[in-house]
Amino acid sequence: MLGIIRVLTHDDPHFVGEHGRLIEKHYGIVSVSRCIDQQRTGIFDAQSEARAIPKIVALGKALENEGCNALFLSCAADPGLLLLRQAVSVPVIAAGSAAASVAALLQRPTAVMGIGTEAPQPFRTLLGENVRYARPEGITNTTDLLTPKGRAAALACAETLYTEGIEVIAFSCTGFSTIALATAIQQQLGKIAIDAVSAAGLFISQLAPR
Numbered sequence: 001m002l003g004i005i006r007v008l009t010h011d012d013p014h015f016v017g018e019h020g021r022l023i024e025k026h027y028g029i030v031s032v033s034r035c036i037d038q039q040r041t042g043i044f045d046a047q048s049e050a051r052a053i054p055k056i057v058a059l060g061k062a063l064e065n066e067g068c069n070a071l072f073l074s075c076a077a078d079p080g081l082l083l084l085r086q087a088v089s090v091p092v093i094a095a096g097s098a099a100a101s102v103a104a105l106l107q108r109p110t111a112v113m114g115i116g117t118e119a120p121q122p123f124r125t126l127l128g129e130n131v132r133y134a135r136p137e138g139i140t141n142t143t144d145l146l147t148p149k150g151r152a153a154a155l156a157c158a159e160t161l162y163t164e165g166i167e168v169i170a171f172s173c174t175g176f177s178t179i180a181l182a183t184a185i186q187q188q189l190g191k192i193a194i195d196a197v198s199a200a201g202l203f204i205s206q207l208a209p210r
Contacts, residue, residue, distance in 0.1 A: 002031035002204060003063030007052055007075040008042035008142050008175075009035045018178055019074050023201040032068065034059055042142040042175070043075055044115055053080035057087050064088045072204060076172040076196045077120040093203045095174050095196035096122035102199045103127060103170040106192075111161045113154075114172030115139050123172055133172075134161055142175035151179050155188065162191050170194040 004020050020031035036055035043049045057080055060071050069090050073081060076096040085092045100123045103110045111132035112119040119133040136145075136153035144150045154176060158169055169192070171181065177197035185193040 001068050002029050002070050002072055003060070003066070003068030004031050004033040004072045004074055005056055005059050005063070006033055006035045007039055007056065007073075007079065009037060009039045015178075019072075019174060019197045022177060022197050023072070023204065026198060027201045027205040029201070029204060031072070032063070032066070033074075034063060040143075043077055043079055044141040045117070049077060049079045053083065056080045057084050060084045060088050060092070064090055070204060070207070072200055074174050074197065074200070076114065076122070076174055077116070078122050091207050093200050093207065094122070095200045096120050096172060097126070098200040098203050099123075099170045099172070099194050099196040100126040102194050102202070103168055106168055108167040108192075109165055110168045110170060111164075111166040112170050112172050113157060113161065113176070115141060115144070115175065116172070120172050123170060127170070132161070132164075132166060142173060142178075145173070145175040145179055151181070151184075154179065154181050155184055158185050158191070158193065159189060162189060168192045168194065171196045 017033045020033045043052050071092045073094040078094040078096040081094045104126045112123045113134050136157040174196050177195050182193040182195040
């Protein structure tokens with residue numbers, strides 16, 4: 001059983017389980033998803049990340065105690081990843097480092113697209129401190145993406161990056177997974193986008209016992 005840590009607090013079980021369904025669809029891995037508490041707008045800056053990290057570690061330990069034999073930290077900033085790995089004895093895969101690793105392997109002109117003011121550290125580490133970064137207009141947190149206006153802004157941002165000569169966009173927010181942006185880019189623009197949840201699922205399928 002895979003334990004998925006969602007960093008956006010939400011009351012709808014269907015919403016909470018979305019990333020788990022994506023992983024199961026592509027890789028056949030069964031999961032259980034849980035949210036950290038009192039993070040209704042998720043993680044979008046240093047302050048929200050600092051508040052979230054102790055909750056992430058506590059939830060990871062709880063999921064391990066429930067019998068999960070691997071954990072997925074479903075946030076592309078990889079918040080508290082080192083502390084979480086130190087706190088549990090099962091493998092931990094994180095969305096940011098997974099997506100950045102896939103992008104780095106492709107060795108093609110790459111940009112990072114997210115919701116913060118800069119590319120999260122995992123992307124800067126693996127793709128370079130000066131990696132091209134963009135944020136969709138009007139988007140400041142994950143919940144902004146969950147509207148028709150937010151989806152349109154995200155697709156428009158991606159299209160602008162491709163016109164600049166970018167060949168690959170790596171998503172540094174798992175909210176783009178929730179709105180299936182990579183699929184929209186492929187179908188409407190015919191371009192390559194690396195979905196952070198799908199990238200993590202690839203690593204989970206190889207590293208985590210089923």
